[in-house]
Amino acid sequence: MFDWLQNIADWLVYDVLNLDKEQHLAEALNFFIYDTVKILILLFIVIFLMGIVNSYFPVDKVKNYLSRNKLYGLEYLMASLFGVVTPFCSCSSVPLFIGFVRGGIPLGVTFSFLITSPLVNEVAIGLFVGLFGIKTTIIYIVSGILLGTVSGVILQKLKLESFLTSWVKEVLMTAQKEQDAFIAEKQTLKQRLPLIWDDVFKILKGVVPYVLVGIAIGGLMHGYIPEGFFEKYMDKDNLFAVPIATILAIPMYSNASGILPVVQVLVAKGIPLGTAIAFMMGVVGLSLPEAMLLKKVMTIKLIAIFFGVVTLCIIISGYLFNIIL
Template identity: 50%
Template sequence: MDRLLLWFADLVVYKLFNITEGTRLGESLDFFIYDSVKIIILLSVMIFAISVLRSFFPPEKAQQLLNGKRLFMGNFLASVLGVLSPFCSCSTVPIFIGFIESGIPLGVTFSFLITSPIVNEIALVMLFTLFGLKIAVLYLISGMIIGVVGGIIIGNLKLEREVEDYVYQIKMGEIHVEKLNWKQRLEFAWEAVHDIVNRIWIYVLIGIGIGAVIHGYAPAEVLSQYAGEDNPFAVFVAVVLGIPLYSNAVGVIPIIQALIGKGVGVGTALSFMMAVVALSLPEIIILRKVIKPKLVIIFVGIVGVSIIFTGYLFNIIL
């Protein structure tokens, strides 16, 4: 399929637009068409597959499975379920309350709540498409480790009192787990593809567009000097920059890819993306509804430090 796409991009740029091969404009445009078609196709196919898989693991099921699990095993399982369970950030509050109410320890709950957004399926697909399997797997595993470790630390700090008091007073009704048939699962997956592609395609195109410009024009020496593996502040700056951006920033991934081609560290890129998906401002505001400011700060601190650490680690080992 890769060769077909390359052929298609070449055809459009060099034959249809009649641009001379080897020019900067030609190269940028070729890159843009090839990347956008490839990403949109792969994103659709893979989100469909992931959504079908995820329809088997609703958070209600995660809650039942986690009940009675203690330290470490509980955190690990919570992290695995965090990857598998689909929920949008608007469900964070009910899920948090549901977990706490059913007696799941705070630390285990946080392992779930950290991993679920950090291992973002869109980001996973984009990384796989643009950087290959190795980086995508590293992203997945490090996201899970951050979830486990973060949850264990929060669990050990005994912060139960930093949860808003009303959370403990809520009485939850009998848990409702819907039994879906295959038709409903496929519909759910199709809706997810439709929903996500609709929401992000424009950002992906803009991102690839900027990436294409960088690919064709940006001087590699300057970039690697400022954001290369040798700059000790690159990861830190990337994480801080990532926090105010929200999930639309998946469009940033193609930019990052182009930057890496110009010498920016892989770890820097990965930590930037994790910060974008896990430490977004809207997410923090939502969490504030169920936990007190002190725990919010601890949460941001632990996740932030873990992400920065992961960034440096990858810059060193890759």
């Protein structure tokens, strides 16, 4: 989708700045340019589209319907399935997370999307089939969807809405007031656009500093942490290899397609597949750059709870993978 952007980043780093592709600085800078522009584009599009949606649909009614109606967990499953068809990394999923929250979607349902989206997508599935076969791929897809669904249910049960930042609460209040005004005055889309545009730029202004810091951290990690750095901790004889692999993966940062070749190498070196996949899930689903982006919408306590629940689910998945496979 963003190949053209990657070409621009390559041109700026390798041609204009004349940096060597083998340099850590070049790799980190290339990553920073590409991801910053990509996420800002996604933010702009998602916030604008959600602004239009919010101007027509009552936020409270959507929220109340999803919160109070007995959908028997299907809303969490649907959010996870939506995550499967959106090929974003963890940081790229954050713009949609903001849009979900702003649209009045319950926090647990939103978390289900945020967890599944970076873990399972069509690119990762295609690579997984080629590297590990159909059986392993099916188990991986099902486990990724279940991970998002179960984590979302747990996080919703904890009733964590009070741990959203004051910035998010202000955005939600503004969105509701604007929507009420639109309905009361029966404005056309053309009449609504000025307020929607103002809202887009207001939200972007609040989020951009966190985007830049988060991606800068991700770029440094991407460029300077060697891929084989953690292999010695994942030995098959180590009973605690799965939790260690999951926790040590957090400083890394990559999308599923970028880390899968590394997983193949780890498995080829004798590391159990479940341990290697737990490492991959930790890299993709839990990252410091993602935490920096989420800091704008979540308090530190909420980020810690979110990471804790997902980490626990990944560890359980890793052990189950090792038993099944």
